[in-house]
Every structure is written in structure tokens, then in C-alpha cells.
Amino acid sequence: MKGEALQRCINVRCSLEYPVNEYRIRCENNHLLDIVYTRSINSSLKEKFYARRNPEGNIYNESGVWRFRELINFSQIDTDSYEECSKILVSLDGAEGRLSKPYKMSKVADYVGMLHDYLLLQPEGYNPSGSFKDNGMATALTHAKMLNVKKIICASTGNTSASAAMYASNEDVECDVYIPKGEVAPGKLAQAFQFGANIIEVEGNFDDALATSLKESYKGAYTVNSLNPFRLEGQKTIVYRALEALDWEVPDWFVYPGGALGNSSSATKALMELYSWGWIKKIPRVAIINAAGADTLYKIYNEVGLRWNKGSVDENTIIEYYNYMDKNNLKPKTEATAIQIGRPSNILKALRGLEFTNGVVERVEDKEMYDGMAVVGLNGFDCELASGAVPAGIKKLREKEIIKKDDIVIGILTGRQKDPMIPVKYHTDTRNRFARPPKRY
Numbered sequence: 001m002k003g004e005a006l007q008r009c010i011n012v013r014c015s016l017e018y019p020v021n022e023y024r025i026r027c028e029n030n031h032l033l034d035i036v037y038t039r040s041i042n043s044s045l046k047e048k049f050y051a052r053r054n055p056e057g058n059i060y061n062e063s064g065v066w067r068f069r070e071l072i073n074f075s076q077i078d079t080d081s082y083e084e085c086s087k088i089l090v091s092l093d094g095a096e097g098r099l100s101k102p103y104k105m106s107k108v109a110d111y112v113g114m115l116h117d118y119l120l121l122q123p124e125g126y127n128p129s130g131s132f133k134d135n136g137m138a139t140a141l142t143h144a145k146m147l148n149v150k151k152i153i154c155a156s157t158g159n160t161s162a163s164a165a166m167y168a169s170n171e172d173v174e175c176d177v178y179i180p181k182g183e184v185a186p187g188k189l190a191q192a193f194q195f196g197a198n199i200i201e202v203e204g205n206f207d208d209a210l211a212t213s214l215k216e217s218y219k220g221a222y223t224v225n226s227l228n229p230f231r232l233e234g235q236k237t238i239v240y241r242a243l244e245a246l247d248w249e250v251p252d253w254f255v256y257p258g259g260a261l262g263n264s265s266s267a268t269k270a271l272m273e274l275y276s277w278g279w280i281k282k283i284p285r286v287a288i289i290n291a292a293g294a295d296t297l298y299k300i301y302n303e304v305g306l307r308w309n310k311g312s313v314d315e316n317t318i319i320e321y322y323n324y325m326d327k328n329n330l331k332p333k334t335e336a337t338a339i340q341i342g343r344p345s346n347i348l349k350a351l352r353g354l355e356f357t358n359g360v361v362e363r364v365e366d367k368e369m370y371d372g373m374a375v376v377g378l379n380g381f382d383c384e385l386a387s388g389a390v391p392a393g394i395k396k397l398r399e400k401e402i403i404k405k406d407d408i409v410i411g412i413l414t415g416r417q418k419d420p421m422i423p424v425k426y427h428t429d430t431r432n433r434f435a436r437p438p439k440r441y
């Protein structure tokens with residue numbers, strides 16, 4: 001049974017539907033879209049997913065994204081047929097999501113105040129382009145391929161462009177990337193060059209670059225920012241891999257950094273579906289961690305108190321908040337450039353997900369993210385500053401006793417370090433908590 005897949009507007013009073021082979025980023029009333037599967041999917045697939053870990057030469061089994069292809073089957077193919085898969089599914093030779101799964105990290109557990117066995121962190125930096133973005137780019141490019149797209153386009157704080165450019169070059173598709181001038185980590189910019197993207201620098205921040213790229217996309221290029229619901233389908237597999245590692249026992253928490261809020265929204269969508277299909281009986285809580293300097297969600301959720309309200313969310317509140325930011329010239333400002341975003345495109349999906357999971361939003365200073373990043377390093381894993389928001393946020397939520405000592409927590413380390421000067425600077429400054437400055441001989 002394949003069931004049907006379609007695109008559906010998330011606004012409960014609008015709910016317009018479109019076929020999956022239509023390209024649109026929003027409904028005609030300008031609301032976000034979801035990919036919806038009309039039939040429940042049987043949990044006996046768990047065994048099949050596990051068996052595929054012995055890939056037997058099939059790159060779609062090797063891929064940590066396509067291994068779960070029945071749960072993201074918007075292309076409506078016979079998922080058992082290698083031939084059909086290879087006609088449509090885009091993969092970097094099975095590399096996306098292949099190595100990422102949750103690991104125990106004792107030093108991070110000590111740092112956040114948790115028992116060693118109860119904290120698990122999943123390094124998505126092990127993806128081929130070095131961030132979780134590859135999970136979603138594999139599915140976005142698959143949809144682009146279904147539509148015969150010749151050119152993709154995105155705005156990026158760096159990792160989206162690296163991932164988009166990598167897949168585009170591999171698929172022989174052109175790739176335009178709009179980046180905020182001077183605000184992208186050197187290692188990420190280098191990847192966009194290396195993979196042959198057309199780089200367009202925009203004066204301003206990420207929000208300005210996104211507005212520009214969306215304007216340009218109407219000239220016929222296919223947008224791969226996280227507004228694209230097909231991208232979010234691939235990112236759901238981050239949750240699948242984590243749950244599979246726990247034998248589908250549900251943790252108490254998933255913790256994500258929050259930028260444009262695509263990743264946290266894909267997680268909650270995955271959980272909503274698994275719950276409605278009866279694969280999980282308990283709903284884990286989701287914590288989203290903002291940078292204090294880019295804390296739109298934190299403010300709107302905790303201070304303004306806006307809620308999804310079963311879909312009766314007051315969207316004007318968000319517009320008013322953005323107007324207030326503009327009037328007072330409040331710009332997002334954090335050294336964690338991957339989450340330096342003032343107008344998170346998926347904020348409504350995030351509110352929906354927070355409601356479903358009884359979630360929380362926390363914020364952390366740059367200094368706290370630095371310590372979080374450094375302590376992950378001392379456990380033998382490498383992550384970038386934005387990912388440091390996860391240990392930093394868990395620590396803060398532990399201190400407030402929102403996360404309990406014996407809760408099981410899975411934190412997503414979203415990307416690997418692509419700015420080598422960040423750890424060098426951190427470790428040469430003895431005032432930093434985990435600094436290990438070089439000695440003189």
C-alpha cells in the first residue's frame with residue numbers, strides 16, 4: 001500500500017491542497033505547506049529499516065535518509081525496487097545521514113549536570129558537507145529532479161549553500177546562493193566556491209538575503225531553503241535515526257538549536273506522524289535553543305506568549321513584532337552565524353510543534369555556546385558554535401529543573417566546525433572555562 005502524498009497548507013482555516021508534482025513554496029494565500037501522507041504506515045517497517053543497516057550494495061539502504069524511504073515517500077515510488085529508486089532518489093552515494101546517530105558524551109553530561117547514560121548527542125556534522133542540511137537537501141533535490149529543475153536557489157548563513165552546491169554539482173544542476181556579505185564562516189564559503197555555485201553577496205543579514213533570493217526565485221529557479229516542505233521531509237530522518245538507536249523507545253527530550261526553525265519543525269512533524277501511526281506511544285518534549293542575540297522565537301513564545309492554539313494562532317502578533325524590530329533597528333547579532341536569524345521562516349510550524357510536544361524555548365549567550373562547543377570537543381566530537389547552543393541550553397534547562405536529572409535527552413549537534421579560528425581563539429584565552437592554551441617550550 002503506497003498511500004497518497006500531497007501538499008497541504010498548514011493554516012487550518014485555509015488548508016488548500018496541491019499535488020506533489022507542483023512547485024510552490026507557499027499556498028496561494030501565502031501560508032506554509034506540509035507534505036501530507038493520506039494513509040497510516042505500519043510500524044512493522046521498523047524491522048526492515050534495521051535490516052537495511054546491512055546495505056548489501058544498495059546505496060539507498062546505506063543512506064541514513066533513504067533507509068527510511070517509506071516514511072518520506074512523496075515521490076510515490078515502489079521503495080523495494082532498486083531500479084525505481086535510482087531513477088528518482090537523489091543521494092550522494094548513500095553518504096547523507098549514514099554516520100550520524102546518538103552518542104554518549106560523558107564530559108558534556110558532567111558539564112550539563114546529567115547522568116552519563118542519559119545524555120545522547122547526535123553529530124549531524126558527520127554528513128558529507130558537514131551539517132544536517134544534507135538530510136534535507138537529498139529530498140529537496142529529489143523533488144527538484146521530479147520536476148526536471150535545471151537551477152536551484154537559496155539564501156544561506158553558509159551550511160545551506162554548502163549542501164545545496166554539493167548536491168547540485170553532483171546532479172549537474174545550476175546553483176545560485178545568496179549570502180549576507182561578511183557573515184558566513186570561511187569554511188562554508190569555501191565549499192560554495194569549491195562546488196561551483198554562483199555566489200551572490202547581499203548587503204545586510206540573512207533575512208535580507210532570503211528576501212532577495214525569494215524575489216529572484218520567481219524567475220524560475222527552485223528554492224531549497226527550509227520554507228521548502230520537501231526539504232523538511234529529509235530532516236525528519238534525524239529523529240528516526242535517534243529513535244532507532246533507542247529501539248524506538250521515546251526519550252524525554254529532543255533539543256535543537258533554533259535558526260529559521262526548519263529543523264525543529266521537521267522533528268516535531270516526524271513525531272506527530274509517528275504518534276498518529278502508533279509507532280510511538282509517548283510524545284517527547286522538544287526544546288529549541290535560540291542565541292540570546294537572535295531570540296525572536298524566545299521573545300514571541302515566552303514574553304509575548306503567542307501559542308499555536310490548535311491553529312487559531314494570531315499571526316498579526318508576529319508581524320507586529322517584526323515591525324517593532326524594524327522600527328527600533330533591532331538586528332540579530334551573534335557570533336553563531338548559522339542561527340543569526342531575526343525572522344525565522346518556519347516560526348508557525350515551530351509553534352505548532354511546541355504545542356504538540358509541550359515544548360520549551362530557551363536562549364543562551366555566545367559565551368555559553370563557546371563553552372558548549374568546547375566541551376563537545378573534549379569528548380572527541382567536533383561541532384560548530386551554533387551547535388554549542390545545545391549543550392548550553394540543556395545545562396540551563398537542567399539548572400531550572402525543567403529537564404530532570406533522570407530524563408533521557410537527545411541533543412542534535414547540527415554541524416561541524418568550519419571556522420578554524422574559533423577554537424584557536426577560544427583555547428588561547430585562559431579566561432575561558434575549558435581553554436587549553438598552548439605551552440611554551
Ligand SMILES: *Cc1c(COP(=O)(O)O)cnc(C)c1O
Nearest residue numbers: 159259260261262263338414415
Ligand atoms: C542551519 C543551521 C542551524 C539552524 O537550523 P534551522 O533549521 O534554520 O533552525 C543550526 N545549526 C547549524 C550548524 C546550521 O547549519
Ligand SMILES: [Zn+2]
Nearest residue numbers: 009014027031
Ligand atoms: Zn493557505
